[in-house]
Amino acid sequence: MAPLLVRGGSHRRFITIVRMRNLFGVVVLAGVYSFLMASVLIVYDAVDVAMTEAAVGAGVSTVLFLAALHLTKSMEYPAARPAAIPLIVSGIVGAALIWATYDLPPYGTAVAPIHQHIVPYYIENAVKDTLVPNLVSAILADYRGFDTLGETVVVFTAGIGVMLLLKGRRSTRKSEGRAP
Amino acid sequence: MEGLKNFFDHYNYVATIVLMVAGLYIVIARGNMIKKLVGLSLFQTSVYLLYIAPGKIIGGTPPILDPAIKVYSNPLPHVLILTAIVVGIATIALGLALVARIQEAYGTIEEDEIFGQDEPE
The missing domain is CATH 1.20.58 (Methane Monooxygenase Hydroxylase; Chain G, domain 1)
Structure with a gap:
């Protein structure tokens, strides 16, 4: 419940x-x-x-x-645009996705293919390989460490982007009044 | 009867996709850019659910090894989604910085007004 x-x-x-x-x-x-x-x-x-x-x-x-x-x-502001087209598009996308999920294995079964692939190896060997009992930490920082490296590169790039976007703020405020 | 069982085996995905479609609807239908980003993050959280749900085993426990426990839920989706959450917040931050600059350049964050200003006189 x-x-x-x-x-x-x-x-x-x-x-x-x-x-x-x-x-x-x-x-x-x-x-x-x-x-x-x-x-x-x-x-x-x-x-x-x-x-x-x-x-x-x-x-x-x-x-x-x-x-x-x-x-x-x-x-x-109250929406000035018609809401019919977005509603139809969302409805079709949602119906297609729901239809597609019925090909997935039933919820919560242990025989689903997702549980057969590499995860048994992780459960078997994580403590021996990494000395970490939390499997999520072991996979995140050890087995799939390059994923995490890629993630930090993305976050770093986004940080640079935010800094570049917001850097000139104060100086451009004075020259506000761009012709509408 | 078979159809009903099939539905209850998958209704969590139905709920997830309703959330996903709500996010999609906000992104398409609303002109306000902050609202669009809230919709985008709604969409992202529903993707988290879509990934995590297949990893759950009924009767399993969170994947922290203990000699007393035999069945663990699948830790691999959790790892992927941890990465996705952090990348998601990075994209949201970048989007909000863009919104702040748009507000400065145009004096508004409503998409329709911005298009109106950009049209040649």
Whole structure:
């Protein structure tokens, strides 16, 4: 029952996120949604991911969104554009994806192909190879260390991008008044 | 009966895809750029669920080795999604920096007004 309740909570949250026009409220609700998502991830046994989602998704990203709201406006204009085409496109995409998921193995079975490939080796040898009992840490930092290196390269590049974008801010503010 | 069982074997994916489509709808339908980025992060979190859900084994435990435990959920999706979360926040940060610059250059973050300003007189 608990997963269903958590699910219901996060679904009500996202419906409000879609409809609301006050962006401050949207950002705060997105933070609440991230916490609920972390609870769902705990139900899925992904404790490390849940911790990261609570810290990064609900913490850091909410702070970043609030900072961006500080630099811009916090009210969204009522939609002037027709909503029919996006609704149809989303509906078709959603229906196609749901249809495709029925080819996936049933939820929670141990005989699914995903559990047969390389993971038995990790479970067998992780402590012997890396001395780390937490399999997620062992794979992240050892077996798939180059993935993590690539990840840090992406984060580094994004950091450089943010710094370059925001560097000239103060000086350009004076020359604001670009002809509309 | 078979169809009903099939549905309950997969309804978690249905919920995940409803979330995904909601994010997609925000990205397409809304003109406000901050709202678009919130939609994008909604989409990202649903991708996390889509990856993590197949790794769960009913009766399994979180993948931390212990002599008393025999069945572990699959740790590999968790590792991939940890990477995805961090990369996701990096892209969101870059997008928000772009939004801040757009606000400065155009005085607005509504897409329709920006297109209006860019059209030749």
